[in-house]
Amino acid sequence: MSLLPRYLIRSRPSIPSPSLSFRNRMLHTSRPLQAETRGPVDPPPAPAGAAPHTAIMDVVAGLAEGPVVPVEDASVVAAEVVSGAPHELQLRQVRIFKPTKSTMQSAKGKTKRWVLDWDVLQGAGRWENPLMGWASSADYMQGTTLGFRSKEAAISFAERQGWDYIVSEPKVAKIPPKNYANNYVHVPGKLRIHHTK
């Protein structure tokens, strides 16, 4: 089973759905920050035998050197337990990808960051509102995309939230060296093309 690709393994197979009473207690809107609970400087004590990890927020805050090493240990509390996010969100696989350059324009804007977003929800994702013909949605995630500087950051975020994710790797563009002189190279044999430029 260890050969299984990552996206076929659930991020957190054993998280039980938070019971209603549990969630009722979580009424505050701002969730405790990792930095608040742990103190920003001291890294949390790693459980015995666990590999050391680097929290993304510490890297972002310049408190630790990159790269981010995600927490591999499921016993470390995941953000989902305290985030107050609806349990249904845990059931949706997120996509992590790097948008490809638009073919309509030459410039490469918006292709440098990694994006995490959700698939359109079947059924409740969008419908045409009968009153005005506008699009309505019951999916609170339909307009949300998260941007990250690196793939690792996106993955570790998803893992801490307990989201199943799937990563699509970007394709490298393979552009051969180009040369103006090639327009004028003599080709022996029959002419295969008549340029009309």
Next chain:
Amino acid sequence: MLRRFTAGRSIARRLAQGQAQPARLFSTSQPRKADITLTVDGKEVTVPQGTALIQACEAAGAAVPRFCYHDRLAIAGNCRMCLVEVERSPKPVASCAMPAMPGSKVFTNTPLVHKAREGVMEFLLANHPLDCPICDQGGECDLQDQSMRYGSDRTRFHEITGKRAVENKDLGPIVKTSMNRCIQCTRCVRFANDVAGVEELGTTGRGNDLQIGMYIEKTMDSEMSGNIIDLCPVGALTSKPYAFQARPWELKKTESIDVLDAVGSNIRVDSRGVQVMRIQPKINDEINEEWINDKTRYAYDGLKYQRLTTPLVREGDRFVPASWEHAMDTIRHGLQSSGAKGDEIKAVAGHTADTESLVALKDFINRLGSENLTLDQSLGDAPPVTGVDVRSNYLFNTGIENVGEADAVLLIGTNPRHEAAIINTRFRKSYLQTGAEFGLIGEDFDSVFEYDHVGTSPSDVEAFLSGKAVKGKGKGENDFARIWKEAKKPLIVVGSAVVEGKDGAAVLKAISKHVLANEKKFVTPEWNGFSILQRAASRAAAYDAGFTPSPTSTNTTPKFVYLLNADEIDPSTIPENAFVVYQGHHGDLGAQFADVCLPGAAYTEKSSTWVNTEGRSQLGRVAVVPPGASREDWKIIRALSEIVGSPIPYDDIIQLRQRMWDISPTLVRYDVIEKPSLEFIKLGLQLLSTPPSTTKAASTTPFKKPINDFYRTDAISRASVTMAACSKAFTKKEYDIASVDEAGSAQASYA
């Protein structure tokens, strides 16, 4: 990867030069020479020799504005927007037309450069109409963006005669022109010449009077024409079906996979609300580079029409809308009352069935005790002649990326232009750049490269491959039989229609024998010259999943038929009194025979796996929700299996994909091609070369093209209005060139 690719090519080229062959060895990709180092904006950068300066600047992270330069086209050097300053050069230099020189110092951000860019912008805008608010390019226009960034903020335009006015051209139902806006970058011309093979699109006149057009009044008849809309950096060429429909910033962009042919082109689905507004290519150099064909691009309006939105149950001679429960229950009744047992339960998988639903349907039907899993093709009831045990026997083993390396290509019973337009552009590229030679056994077609027509029928294949000199019919310039013998990297492309045909086994036998006899050339660690070209998006996945009938099931008369997206079905294969279920997204041919129709999702509405003809599995994405009560296909099958009383054991998509992993790991290893070992490939070929003794000898019946109308090949494109217009204009050649300028009032020729 790039390194290996070019190195391989250059070796082939050097080898070829050693022989005194009339090799045509020119290419836009120079053989890789030593690297050179130069300085761009104070930053050192190392690039291969022969690189254009603009590429070197890009490698150094400096943005150089451009209009005419395009990564995948030849260099023109006529817009002058890419001017940069080079040390010790008296004038600014057009960086796209200038090779990078070792040790030179380049500046892309100096007052001189700024002034030069501003000047170029001013010249370009002097004759550019102030159309932006009503121009479809608005929001994704290079000219707009670059004039904001590099242009001047005030005008010196006081021309009494006004701006230049150019007559619009009518290029057909796809490309809308507004030639006043053209900045004469000639990207469209270069694309048409080099990639699409339309050598009529060109320029007339010089300087200010230069015009782009077809020379004579004619449509641009190419299956790739939509790409010039993307290439045009301004709004001179825009999309007719999409005209005034949306602005780019309103669109939600979803990267997905195309399923209208078996190439698996990467696409970006742009949607607004519940509608797909347009489809754009997604760049993937391993498959479609930056292009997609017109069917991929414009069949999307078919997703709006003829849809099944609610389950339908036949009552007498009409369909009555029903609830899902009622429809499912009717199927349960139908299955029981039809009395179908074992192989009498038959499933047919169509061209656009996704892998998840194929696997679910296979498990479901198997659970009902049947092995009768057939494919929607001629002779689909019988086990495929290629077998499904060895993957390399039914896949395009060469790989789309590598077809350009072949020096001689033999096409057997296929028209790549219609069956895989993207692969066809690669053929044209190698025809022009590396001098590949082509031969065809099969029906003639209107090709964008020259080929030698060396036969028409299965027996001609045998004759040609066994070396019995078949004289070329003279379309090509050379004797293809001789070229074929001397080829270093020969490639045989067998069309899917051949494999599905009556003579499939015999033809494959002849080919595999030939391949095994010339093993050193055909099957090496770097090269596999035996390829089957599939044309249906679901076919490779169906073979991978083992969605094929058992030898015994072929002869049973089905009493219960499950059609999954099967719209090419031959009505005679459905018995009169059988209970028929159709699951699919369009009310096309298959639905007409159904007793119950179950509405599924189209490819833009489900996140499913597709395996292309190379055997590369890719994951599509949901762009919009399925309309009405329709549902994702595998979920329908899952629900039905529960109602019928033998539930298939997976509840969500991850479990289903784990099941797919169990069947074949290649199905869920996305974006990569699994290469089989040489021994395995040879084993497969040996299997093909020893078909069962019942195999008949190859006949002399000519091969037939499976696709006669490129624009109408599946349920989606048949429902599309744009595709109907294209079919009329390009296939039937019935298009009245409208005099575009006479349509409204005369265009203003004053400022």
